[in-house]
Amino acid sequence: MSDQCLEGFTLIEILIAVAILVILIIIPVPAFRFFQKTVDLNNARDEIISTLDLSRTMTTASEGAAKYGVYFDKVNGKYILFKGNSYQARNPDFDKIYTLPSLVEISEINLKLTINPDEPSNEVVFNRITGTANQTGNLILKQKLQSPETRTIYVLASGKIVTEIPAVSENQRKKDSRHTHFNLGWSIQNATVLKFKFLSPQPNQIETVDMANYFNAEKTLFDWSGKFTVNNIDQEFRIHTHLLDSANTLLCIHRDRNSGKNTEEVVIYIVDGVDKEIAHYFADKNDTMQKGEIYVSSIEIQ
Structure with missing residues (x-):
């Protein structure tokens, strides 16, 4: 009798241990998925910034005696590094196409021409020698599937690409001949x-x-x-x-x-x-x- 009780108790322990193990395996899965989506969002932001910085560097270096820029395709989740004064007037032979991670999308494109703030744009083109940008504003990335997580990329008139709004805007910053x-x-x-x-x-x-x-x-x-x-x-x-x-x-x-x-x-x-x-x-x-x-x-x- 005591042997049967001992065997039954051992079986219950095994079942409890298995149940605990299953729970420990299942619980981290949603957390891992959330973490992975956050990593994808950060990586997408960093890669876009790197691409914008690259196009600016290529422009100021007068590579191919041309301007370079980046065009954002919100519908297809892509962005294109191009050679030319604009995406429409570019040479497509030089296009380099980047695709966003599957769980990341472009939520908003809030870019406007520097010389005409009333005209929206889907691209950023840099000027030779100075490296200034023809467009300013921001680009917002978000996780898909109704996640609240977003990342914002700001394009300044100087051509700098930042992830936070400067404490003093470039228009407000005092400039002098120093x-x-x-x-x-x-x-x-x-x-x-x-x-x-x-x-x-x-x-x-x-x-x-x-x-x-x-x-x-x-x-x-x-x-x-x-x-x-x-x-x-x-x-x-x-x-x-x-x-x-x-x-x-x-x-x-x-x-x-x-x-x-x-x-x-x-x-x-x-x-x-x-x-x-x-x-x-x-x-x-x-x-x-x-x-x-x-x-x-x-x-x-x-």
């Missing part, structure tokens, strides 16, 4: 001297920098920084290139006026056979700057 990009429209590869003409001392104080020491070997990069003392105040500058080839130069000048520095009026030239005026900084409180009228194609104050 950091300015100069699209010259010509190459400085044959230039020899940086020239600074400070107008306050009489006679004017002239400072020069031999440019040869600040190019890389291929002359595809120039980077100089230094300071001069004018009227007993340090005048500090950094001048470098974002783009330099045989045809063009995107030059960047940093002139920080914090802490009482850089208070003097100065004209900056690049000497390339002749003195080519690049920028004229004034000594007013507004930090006014004028670009050279002849030798600078356009500027962008950062």
Whole structure:
């Protein structure tokens, strides 16, 4: 009798153990599925950001002397890296098509043309040299099957791609001439001297920098920084290139006026056979700057 009870009790224990094991196996399945969907959503967001960044890099590098962009196909759950001024005018031979994970979809496309905010768009195209975007706004991804999880990608006018709205929008951010990009429209590869003409001392104080020491070997990069003392105040500058080839130069000048520095009026030239005026900084409180009228194609104050 005692043997039968012992055997019956052992069987019950086995059944309980099996039941517990089954429960332990079943319970994590929904959690794993939820985790997998979250991973897919994050991966989809990161891959789109990488593709946008890639198209911007290809554009600013003037790869194929063309613009690049990304087109979003909401209906088919795809996005396409393309070569051209627009998706409609692209060369389809260069298309690279990406497909979203099966559990992820494009919920909203809230992109608008920078020059015409009333016109919606399904693409983002970047500008050569500056890397700015022709479209701004956001793109929202969501999990399928009525899940509340979403991920938002923001496209800024500067061409930056971010996942959170900046605390201060680019339109609200105070911009001044302490950091300015100069699209010259010509190459400085044959230039020899940086020239600074400070107008306050009489006679004017002239400072020069031999440019040869600040190019890389291929002359595809120039980077100089230094300071001069004018009227007993340090005048500090950094001048470098974002783009330099045989045809063009995107030059960047940093002139920080914090802490009482850089208070003097100065004209900056690049000497390339002749003195080519690049920028004229004034000594007013507004930090006014004028670009050279002849030798600078356009500027962008950062």
